[in-house]
Amino acid sequence: MSDQPGLPADRPSADLERLFAPRSIAVLGASRSPGTVGNAVVRNLILGGYTGVIQPVNPNAAAILGIRCAPNIAALPEPPDLVVIVLPAAIVEQSVAECADRGTRHFVVISAGFKETGGEGAQREQRLRELARRRGLSILGPNCLGVINTDAHVCMNASFAREMPRAGGLGLISQSGALCTAILDYAKGRGFGFSRFVSFGNKVDISEIDLLRALASDPQTRAILMYVEELSSGPAFVETAQAITHGANAKPILAIKTGRTPQGAAAAASHTGSLAGSDEVYDAIMTQAGVVRIESVEELFDVAQVFIDPMLPKGRRTAIVTNAGGPGIMATDACIRHGLQLAKFQEYTTKSLKFQMPPTGSIRNPVDVIGDAKHDRYRAALDAVTSDEGVDQILVIVTPQTMTDVIEIAQVIGETREFCGKPVLPCLMGMADVSPGVELLQSKFGMSTYTFPENAMRAMAVKCRFAEWTRAPLREARRFEADRAAVERLFDEETAAGRHQLVEARALEVFRAYGFTVAPSELARTADEAAAAAEKMGFPVVMKISGPTILHKTDVGGVKLNLRDAGAVRDAYAGMIESVREKMGADVDIWGVLIQKMLPPGKETILGVTRDEKFGPLLMFGLGGIYTEALRDVSFRLAPLRENVATEMVRSIRSYKLLEGVRGEPPSDLAAVAESLLRLSQLVTQHPRIRELDVNPLLVYAKGKGAVVADARIILGTAE
């Protein structure tokens, strides 16, 4: 709890390389009995073709599966690079310590009986964690399936999975061991291969962040698949994933995130607090991290498949070549639905197609080579379409019809992909009839095929968006000048006085110190002071009650708008004090009334922050009033924001159009909103004491006219 969220773990990814490529592995709890986990691990290491030394450890067996057993750790001739533990939970800690004494630094703890059982198990896990930290060890698990590396130099199946998967370009990490079993079985059925396959269980030490880094640096891994139930740290996840999905060796990350957080407590003191906590927050984090969020295992592999070919499309302009009309229409629909563009052909392409296609075919996109097409017609169509400079990627659909020479067409598709320099995705519809083509593309060209055009197109769309994301630079937000020390002093004063919710006047001081434009305002302690302050700033004014315990000013009659002269202000003052005392009790602590210049009308927006233990500060943006409260139309991002993320955040609310200006209104000052979000990001990053915060409303004016903080609330964390 005392860990500072927001700081990525600093384990160097090189540190885990030995875990994935140990020269020797000891198995503690190795067993002679078939069907036990201790037997399965040794068996898997042998049958998987592990290239290093296997050392079973068991005091009661001379040999296991033909390999001489050591009775205990001390008896091993040399310390193994990796120790796999399948012992009862109670003796795991002790065994790890002994191995560490002998010099081993890497462990896979398969044993269950830790945090997942609560009570004593949880304490055991905490002790194991402390041991790992103290001794500088790397521990995978406990309560996991193990780890697999298919690299030909290693060939390690240090797990109790039923068998070694095929080698391939997918790296997978999973919090659920049982899911791993099912995934291996499923992937086998669909012919997918893996580079590394890691079940990380309770993550006592090695987290999903560490494993993401390890897969990122593995040259065999082309795409990273993950299943996770809870993230260890939101900010570290965002930062790590952003780094992995950018740069020369960018890799896509596809994630299934399950286990929704409970709805934010209804009693949360701020809007943001009550709106956050929903699953949409995870969506936002994944978006910010550049991670593709996936709903199901089937979709996971469907999408992963497209990344087996590392070539990224240059744009969204998609061409379709098909030998059947219906599937062409399905592909077109999916193309539009998933935000791709149907390519418009250049004149030379159309001419070439017209010359070569039969008159009943279609020479516009989708190109229909019609049902009797053989491979030569496919080749002509593909040559024309792939040379078109207005085409970024191509989907080729083959339905098995009477004349269709599937194998020859597959050959043409494979050759086209090799020479054309653009992504070409084959969709061979059906299962049995097209299978020779599927096999040829797989074995000869390393290409994977889709069964139906909708799935292919969805995957192409994901790849396009990944290509765009990975090309967009990651820019740090600019740094704004701010009086950080003044805000610290203010927070000290408030905390010292035992006040954790700042009254509006003090909250506004904080925003002024961070360079926000804040509505002119002054705290008046008497009716006369109120009238004088109003005279000074000019009418009309707004009056708001001010007191450290008054949270909902409007509800207690503590807000008056549009007061147009000193008399009205004086009257309002008395009335307001009376109303508040009546509603909240005569002894309510009233500091006075905040007199504020009435602002010209603008678009009401809300900025908010809530701080989560794992995510750190979570920023919220929305339009004010009903849009936020009733329609929950808000967007979230984690602080610190990068430069362009603020703009994205503003654009991603559903009612964004209202800020662009509708019905003849001028567009709103979006730059001012984005800047406000960036300033807010800096404020909450520099002041971890801010627990929750609302700016409600931030009034936004027409383009170039800025945005003004009209009211704000800040809640500080209690000292811990």
Next chain:
Amino acid sequence: MSDQPGLPADRPSADLERLFAPRSIAVLGASRSPGTVGNAVVRNLILGGYTGVIQPVNPNAAAILGIRCAPNIAALPEPPDLVVIVLPAAIVEQSVAECADRGTRHFVVISAGFKETGGEGAQREQRLRELARRRGLSILGPNCLGVINTDAHVCMNASFAREMPRAGGLGLISQSGALCTAILDYAKGRGFGFSRFVSFGNKVDISEIDLLRALASDPQTRAILMYVEELSSGPAFVETAQAITHGANAKPILAIKTGRTPQGAAAAASHTGSLAGSDEVYDAIMTQAGVVRIESVEELFDVAQVFIDPMLPKGRRTAIVTNAGGPGIMATDACIRHGLQLAKFQEYTTKSLKFQMPPTGSIRNPVDVIGDAKHDRYRAALDAVTSDEGVDQILVIVTPQTMTDVIEIAQVIGETREFCGKPVLPCLMGMADVSPGVELLQSKFGMSTYTFPENAMRAMAVKCRFAEWTRAPLREARRFEADRAAVERLFDEETAAGRHQLVEARALEVFRAYGFTVAPSELARTADEAAAAAEKMGFPVVMKISGPTILHKTDVGGVKLNLRDAGAVRDAYAGMIESVREKMGADVDIWGVLIQKMLPPGKETILGVTRDEKFGPLLMFGLGGIYTEALRDVSFRLAPLRENVATEMVRSIRSYKLLEGVRGEPPSDLAAVAESLLRLSQLVTQHPRIRELDVNPLLVYAKGKGAVVADARIILGTAE
């Protein structure tokens, strides 16, 4: 074009029974050459095990595949019940006529070369259609794959598909023949069986509506799957589908509808016209029809699978039993995401589970029997959970772990399903390891299994919604009293005068005649008349210019609000006339100014109608202003509306909450809105001349206070 939309075709479904179960079939264009369609059809009939007489017709062959050929139709000993035609397009019409002369009434035209080739082909198709109508024939196709009926009494594969599918409970109809080929191949791979399988191609005569009816009356068909690119008639589709999905023999319809309509022309004269035409309209029609719209072929089968067990759940309360935590979480997530409820167990269930489950398991929903569970523990958990009266349906997850006895567990699941009286869906995760269990459930219990919990849960949710839909009665809308004749006269007058867009005053008369509450208003032809009218109805008033060519009153300065005395009205009158003349030319036809009582503020809503050739009148509902224009937050339904559909239509806009009352506002008069929609439905159904219509705004007041038409526009169709 001249066909009246909205009328379902009146072909009795019995009429098609002979098509699906002919006693004899002639194949025109039968061929001796393997690989030709004419050969494939005869071969398929023979190998499919057709129980009737096959009669190949070919003037140049003595026998085909061992069956004596007739040289021509005249030479057949008796008229066949069904004729399958694979002749060149040019001689199809002639051949059909000859067969009809001999007494055949049912045809499958596989030949291509009709509408899909345009020009001459389209004319051929039109002639064939006329021939069918004239002679009372039933023609499937042209340009189709054919028809398959797996019923053991028929066993007819009258298609050129590569082989006969397995018999099963799914009926499929498809507009695309190529897709059929792929689907057959795919379904074979996944083990699905079909009752009837129909490729209907260009639907010269037999439409998807006819086929839906035929599948509905087929006892072998448990679920109807359809792929359609364009609907023949919206209203007939809605009516037919509603009938099929209700009543004692209700069957689900799952549809893939591709081929989006182009975006409504930007120049459309009404809001409704410009918002309709998008794909959302199809979504609305499918919803209204009770049809489940599906996006992809894989999803089609995934969902169809759940209907192989005809038992429907009584509610949404779902229990999950699993032997692994991760998949349980995935199932829980999917349960919530798809709108199901996680069942809360009764105390006796919890007690029973506590007694029988190991301490490390979970006895709350999802029940985790943990990884070492064998079939006895599954049985105990399933017995407890299925007897709980708070459980409507059960998902059983089995991951293949070391101790898992898959076959025995499958046996327990099958027995549980047979005796518990609630839907039980097995999810056997993976592929290879669980396959003996999958096979046992399939072969012994006729149960189909899912590979992953998300897909299973999605399908369960579809089945729940279908169960709710099928139980909800289909009630005709009440009939409102209306002066239909007066409206007809008014339309006659306007049409006679060559005016197709009604001025507001006349449009409001129409709404008055249909019992809407309409804002009091009067047309004034001079400033004095205007002032007098305003005095009479009471201030404040609104003034709006009135003239047959003035479409956008606000744009030309033709609207003034909140006029508070006679002087203001007089001034406004002169100013308005001047402004309109300036903007639209001095010779603009001005009828005067409509004086209208200014209404108290209410929630602005919009009702609209646009009439589509195929759909008939399409109704639209939305909140006014930005919600409709900028956010496109509207709902559509086809007229005539049933009683409860109007309420549904109101509820299905995204911003519905605003009508329920937010921020302390009272809830709006939703009953009045729904009634307005029902009255509107009656109006446009009784007056097919109305081409487009907007009520903008319909002002809605607090519950019990009604809704008032404040402005309206009606556009009549030009005489055709």
